Amino acid sequence: MEPENGTPLPLAFDGVVLHQRLSDALPELAERVLERLVDHVPVYDTMPAEQLKEIRRVVEQGIGSFAAMLRTGRLPTDDQLLSLRQSAAKRAEEGVPVEAVVRAYHVGAQECLRQMLGHATADDLEHVQAVTVLVFPFLERMTVTVVAGFFAERQAVLGEEQSARQALLTALVEGADVAGTAARWGLDVPPCYLVLDLALGTHPDEELDRVSPVIAGKRKLRRLRVELDRHVDGTVLSALSSEGGLALIPCRIEPDQVSDQDWARVAAALSHMRQVAGIDITAGAAAAAPGDIPAAVTLAQEVRRVAAASERPPGLYRLPDVLLEYQLMRPGPARNELARLVRPLTTRPELLDTVRTYLRCGLSRRDTAQALCVHPNTVDYRLRRAAEITGLDVTSGPDALRARAAVSALDAAQGAAGTSPSRTR
Structure with a gap:
């Protein structure tokens, strides 16, 4: 043998x-x-x-x-x-x-x-x-x-854990029987969640000709999830795609006890996630008890959209951070009237973009010229033409405030109509 x-x-x-x-x-x-x-x-x-x-x-x-x-x-x-x-x-x-x-x-x-x-x-x-x-x-x-x-x-085991998380997330977002769902899956429900509505930028790899955008997008998401779990104490509930989505961070205190320091830690974690993933991340945020999650999700979405419409840089935003823009962008007669003040500039996108940039740069003609890659004299000329067309002199205090409100209202109105303001150099 x-x-x-x-x-x-x-x-x-x-x-x-x-x-x-x-x-x-x-x-x-x-x-x-x-x-x-x-x-x-x-x-x-x-x-x-x-x-x-x-x-x-x-x-x-x-x-x-x-x-x-x-x-x-x-x-x-x-x-x-x-x-x-x-x-x-x-x-x-x-x-x-x-x-x-x-x-x-x-x-x-x-x-x-x-x-x-x-x-x-x-x-x-x-x-x-x-x-x-x-x-x-x-x-x-x-x-x-x-x-x-x-x-x-x-x-x-992982499949069962993921199913449990998704079931609880669905119940929270839909305002269903959260306690019953948690009990069925043996999950703990904290007294509060920090709700994040995330918009994810495109990673350079997703735009390369020889690289699968699907694979690059999944790698981006994997990095984000790993970093999110690493910086958070507890189980994060999330529904994310390569473009963004929702994340609920468990919090062991009541919503009204969430402090600025707590939000600062979340913002720091978000900043670290941006560095690791190599992408821009903008998040609207709100804190809510489990039963108030549906309203908090809506608020976080609106805050994130307002931050984007008002050209805020990537980062974490709560309602107090965009309070004025949020109110100005609410539908109604006042918003329509404000938008009407600068609507004539939509036919002259270079003027509208100069006004918007000038306001964003703190009324600095030099910073505005640098941001637009034009000569300061060009900025002066465009601002004068905008004033002639609209009657708003953005170089003066009172008109600058009205112009800021009018531009925000216009952006909101165009966003609601499915259009976006032009951007020029």
């Missing part, structure tokens, strides 16, 4: 067949493997006695499979390794790291070799070589089996 590598069986050291040596030493070998794991792999040192007893049985099964391979010369089949695959799935369910699970089998193989090689003589060279050749495919088969079982269970 020959094993798969062609060496005659039975394999033996010093006249004693190897599978018999391993079978006779099985209890002692299993104990040594378990001791090494407890001493050198921290997670095993924290396991209860009942779990260690189960792991010892798995170790014995692994050594038995190795002994059977030495007896037959054939690697164990998938059916023969089913119990080891199931054991790996249990470890995944228990939260044992996969590297700790795999290491147990390598430690077992090392102890088996040590047990056998201690009896080898100079006349056993051919069988030593045969055993060495068999060890590597055996470890490969065991590792593949264990990892497959581990990650099949881990994916199932």
Whole structure:
């Protein structure tokens, strides 16, 4: 009889067949493997006695499979390794790291070799070589089996966790039975959520000809989720695409207790996310109790849109940050009348853009010229022409305030109509 590598069986050291040596030493070998794991792999040192007893049985099964391979010369089949695959799935369910699970089998193989090689003589060279050749495919088969079982269970757990998160997010956003949904999935509901409506910029990779925009977009989202989870204490509920979406950050205080320092930490996390992902991120934000999430989502969306319409830079914005623009952009007769003041400039986009930039630059003609890449004299000329057309001299205090309100109202009206103001240089 020959094993798969062609060496005659039975394999033996010093006249004693190897599978018999391993079978006779099985209890002692299993104990040594378990001791090494407890001493050198921290997670095993924290396991209860009942779990260690189960792991010892798995170790014995692994050594038995190795002994059977030495007896037959054939690697164990998938059916023969089913119990080891199931054991790996249990470890995944228990939260044992996969590297700790795999290491147990390598430690077992090392102890088996040590047990056998201690009896080898100079006349056993051919069988030593045969055993060495068999060890590597055996470890490969065991590792593949264990990892497959581990990650099949881990994916199932992650899928269930994701389903639970999405169910709770849906209930919160739709104003459904939040308490009942949380109880069904075994989730905790905090007293408050920080609601973020996110607009994500395009990563440069998404615009490269030879790069899949779908893959680049998913990489961008993965970086964002990793950083969001890293900076947040608790489970973030999110529904994000490559363009943006919603994120609910759990908060262990009541909404009216959320301080400026709390928001500053969220803004800092958002800034770090921008750097890591390499994109612009603008977020509208609001704090709300679980039952008030639908209204908070609407408010966060409106705040983010107002910040974008008023040309705020990327960052985190709450209602107090855009209070004036928010009120000016609300539909009504006053907004329409304000928009009418500067509407004639829509036919002269270079004038409207100059007025908007001048207001944004704090009434500085030099900064305005630099932002528009034109000469300061050109800025003066355009502002005079705008004043002639509208009757608003933005270089004077009272008219500057009215012009700022009028431009915000115009942007809001055009946004509601599905158009956007022109931008020129």
